[in-house]
Amino acid sequence: xxxxxxxxxxxxxxxxxxxxxxxxxxxxxxxxxxxxxxxxxxxxxxxxxxxxxxxxxxxxxxxxxxxxxxxxxxxxxxxxxxxxxxxxxxxxxxxxxxxxxxxxxxxxxxxxxxxxxxxxxxxxxxxxxxxxxxxxxxxxxxxxxxxxxxxxxxxxxxxxxxxxxxxxxxxxxxxxxxxxxxxxxxxxxxxxxxxxxxxxxxxx
DNA sequence: TGCCAGGCCCTCTTTAGGGCCTT
Numbered sequence: 586x587x588x589x590x591x592x593x594x595x596x597x598x599x600x601x602x603x604x605x606x607x608x609x610x611x612x613x614x615x616x617x618x619x620x621x622x623x624x625x626x627x628x629x630x631x632x633x634x635x636x637x638x639x640x641x642x643x644x645x646x647x648x649x650x651x652x653x654x655x656x657x658x659x660x661x662x663x664x665x666x667x668x669x670x671x672x673x674x675x676x677x678x679x680x681x682x683x684x685x686x687x688x689x690x691x692x693x694x695x696x697x698x699x700x701x702x703x704x705x706x707x708x709x710x711x712x713x714x715x716x717x718x719x720x721x722x723x724x725x726x727x728x729x730x731x732x733x734x735x736x737x738x739x740x741x742x743x744x745x746x747x748x749x750x751x752x753x754x755x756x757x758x759x760x761x762x763x764x765x766x767x768x769x770x771x772x773x774x775x776x777x778x779x780x781x782x783x784x785x786x787x788x789x
Numbered sequence: 790t791g792c793c794a795g796g797c798c799c800t801c802t803t804t805a806g807g808g809c810c811t812t
Contacts, residue, residue, distance in 0.1 A: 600812090
């Protein structure tokens with residue numbers, strides 16, 4: 586059974602190219618749909634967290650002041666993930682911070698990413714919203730702590746990933762739902778999803 | 790101090806505009 590690393594960052598803003606930095610990272614390691622390990626740490630990037638971000642995440646400047654340096658945390662996170670393919674909700678966001686923070690730590694970011702937001706848009710067009718919290722309510726996923734903290738959100742994203750895999754198995758007869766299938770589905774038009782999966786099952 | 794950027798998706802589209810999603 587293959588491993589998947591579900592990651593969530595809390596940050597000072599939306600864009601690492603605009604100077605925003607990570608303040609917390611959490612990674613849930615799945616073996617199949619089973620959580621087998623967790624990684625979570627605040628990190629001190631040496632930048633000030635805006636007040637509205639403190640209110641949004643609950644992560645304060647005082648909290649990160651006593652946290653380990655970002656480079657050390659990212660080195661540990663990279664070792665924790667290893668070669669496992671990664672998943673995040675709105676992965677474009679987390680992938681940018683994963684790459685930017687690892688570059689600062691002088692480490693490569695080679696893991697492929699799949700995205701539960703893109704997958705949910707394909708598979709659950711009837712959902713009222715594709716925000717992580719809304720999808721959790723839509724699927725009645727268990728809540729695990731304060732939203733907008735890294736580990737709680739990573740746990741919810743992992744549960745959402747398991748729901749997605751479950752539905753792919755149930756609706757399309759997919760056996761082991763591999764990461765490359767997720768990438769193919771999220772990259773196809775919604776109406777093309779059944780055809781993409783059928784081609785995948787034929788070994789194409 | 791504050792809702793920044795980037796990418797996806799839909800439609801009153803494609804020579805574009807705007808909403809959604811992440812912090």
